[in-house]
Amino acid sequence: xxxxxxxxxxxxxxxxxxxxxxxxxxxxxxxxxxxxxxxxxxxxxxxxxxxxxxxxxxxxxxxxxxxxxxxxxxxxxxxxxxxxxxxxxxxxxxxxxxxxxxxxxxxxxxxxxxxxxxxxxxxxxxxxxxxxxxxxxxxxxxxxxxxxxxxxxxxxxxxxxxxxxxxxxxxxxxxxxxxxxxxxxxxxxxxxxxxxxxxxxxxxxxxxxxxxxxxxxxxxxxxxxxxxxxxxxxxxxxxxxxxxxxxxxxxxxxxxxxxxxxxxxxxxxxxxxxxxxxxxxxxxxxxxxxxxxxxxxxxxxxxxxxxxxxxxxxxxxxxxxxxxxxxxxxxx
Numbered sequence: 248x249x250x251x252x253x254x255x256x257x258x259x260x261x262x263x264x265x266x267x268x269x270x271x272x273x274x275x276x277x278x279x280x281x282x283x284x285x286x287x288x289x290x291x292x293x294x295x296x297x298x299x300x301x302x303x304x305x306x307x308x309x310x311x312x313x314x315x316x317x318x319x320x321x322x323x324x325x326x327x328x329x330x331x332x333x334x335x336x337x338x339x340x341x342x343x344x345x346x347x348x349x350x351x352x353x354x355x356x357x358x359x360x361x362x363x364x365x366x367x368x369x370x371x372x373x374x375x376x377x378x379x380x381x382x383x384x385x386x387x388x389x390x391x392x393x394x395x396x397x398x399x400x401x402x403x404x405x406x407x408x409x410x411x412x413x414x415x416x417x418x419x420x421x422x423x424x425x426x427x428x429x430x431x432x433x434x435x436x437x438x439x440x441x442x443x444x445x446x447x448x449x450x451x452x453x454x455x456x457x458x459x460x461x462x463x464x465x466x467x468x469x470x471x472x473x474x475x476x477x478x479x480x481x482x483x484x485x486x487x488x489x490x491x492x493x494x495x496x497x498x499x500x501x502x503x504x505x506x507x508x509x510x511x512x513x514x515x516x517x518x519x520x521x522x523x524x525x526x527x528x529x530x531x532x533x534x535x536x537x538x539x540x541x542x543x544x545x546x547x548x549x550x551x552x553x554x555x556x557x558x559x560x561x562x563x564x565x566x567x568x569x570x571x572x573x574x575x576x577x578x579x
Contacts, residue, residue, distance in 0.1 A: 255320040255342075256284040257313045259306055260295075260530075263556040268528055269378040271404040271431035272301065278528045278555060281309045283341035285320060285349045292349025293578060294536070296337035297500050297527035301477065304337050312338040326506045335481035335503035343504025344536045344578070351579050358579030359539055362509060368538050368572035373549045374398040374425065375568060382407070382414035393419035395567030400548055401426045405436065409443050416447045425546065427453035430477055434463050445470035451494060451523075451546060454478065464491045474523055474546075481507050485514055496523040496548075497540055505536040512540055521545040528554050531563040535578035538563075538570070 262278045278297070285292045298304035312333070316324065319332075326346050333339040351358040359368055375396040377388050389399055401415060403426050412426065426444065432455040444452065454476040456464060461478055474494035478484065480501045488495060495515050502508040512522055523546035524537055534549045541547045549570055552558045564571040573579055 253285055253287040253320050253323065255313070255317045256286065257310050257341075258282050258284075259310060262530055262558070264528060264554055265556045267378065268554055269380065270402045270427075271379065271429040274378075275528075278530070278551075279306055280529050280533065281306060281313070281337065281341055282532070283313055283345040285342070285345045287349065287353070290349060290352045292345040292347065292352060293532060294341040294344030294346075294348065294504075295529060295533040296341035297529050297533065298337040299500060299527065302336060302501070309338045309341075313342060316342065326504070330503070330506060333503065335501060335507060337500045339503035340499045341504075343506050344499065347505050347536060348578050351575070357575065358505075358536070362505075362539055364539065364542065366542075368542055370572065371538065371541055371547050371549070371570045372398060372568050373547045373553075373565075373570045374400040375550050375553060376400045376402060376427075376548065377415065378402055379404045379411075382410045385411050386414035386418035389415040389422065390418040393422045396422070397568055398423045398425070398546075400424075403428045403431065405431045408432075408436075409440060412444060412447055412449065424449050425451040425453065425474075427476070428455045430454050430457040432456060437464075437469070441469050441471050453494075453496060453523075461491055466490060472521070476525065482511050482514060485511065485518060485520075488520070489518060492520070494521045494523050494546065496525045496546075497544075498525045498527065499533070499537055499540070500527055505539065508537070508540045512544075523548065525549075526551045530555065530559045531561075531573070531577055532559055534563055534570075535573035538572050539579070 267274050283294050298309040379402045437455045452471050453474040458478040472493040475488050475492040476496040479495045522544040524541040524544045525548040529551045531552045561577045
């Protein structure tokens with residue numbers, strides 16, 4: 248292999264979370280990520296992913312999948328071929344984003360230009376996520392964050408959720424609120440909770456029912472818009488969501504990278520969905536490509552680095568809830 252041939256390097260990194268991050272499915276104290284690096288002629292492209300057990304992924308399997316593509320990468324694997332040989336998911340995301348980063352650095356052009364976006368990325372307002380906890384603890388967290396974060400996202404879990412939202416609303420009366428049940432509710436809970444949440448000014452309910460049960464939502468008249476998260480992956484998941492959800496949450500770890508995320512965004516907008524761009528708990532390297540998808544989105548949830556005790560260097564720049572586009576030293 249020549250010194251200029253493409254090489255793929257894969258590694259696992261771990262970053263401590265500030266405290267404990269809890270959702271309906273469990274809690275964690277660190278973010279474990281997989282990084283793909285593609286190097287060619289002294290240029291290096293990087294991408295980061297978070298394998299998610301909810302989707303049958305593991306760190307070891309993701310590393311093995313990526314390492315198995317080393318030969319294809321050396322032979323010039325491009326993003327379109329990658330979409331054909333790997334399904335949507337974490338492994339494809341890391342390598343897809345690494346290829347975007349490498350292409351940008353080799354071309355001497357920012358990734359947004361390579362993506363055909365009409366304008367350079369602008370700064371965004373991201374929500375800040377409150378972990379599931381007792382109402383008083385969530386209220387205290389909301390009160391501490393409200394001044395700097397005009398949009399808060401609450402993780403919920405089932406019974407007791409109305410007390411949680413009431414407590415947060417009292418602590419942060421002027422803050423915009425969205426809630427995320429992470430598949431933990433029943434249809435009866437949704438019917439019972441939604442009118443109260445509407446009165447409390449909640450703007451969006453993410454994934455109230457398990458993805459395999461959300462057909463029950465088709466055609467219901469919910470006073471708060473419903474958003475698909477676990478039900479929305481790549482392009483092939485979009486058609487089924489019509490008539491069930493008004494918002495789709497696009498995450499690069501679900502779409503399998505920036506390439507499909509941009510296609511999914513366009514198709515979702517054409518189908519009449521509002522767009523949310525979300526993330527797993529990960530570093531700035533994982534958020535950076537999503538900044539391109541988030542341009543013009545209705546809801547932006549790219550707060551992963553804000554939940555960490557420490558981030559990568561270089562990192563994205565945040566000022567409270569304001570997220571600035573990535574510098575090329577980080578990605579793209």
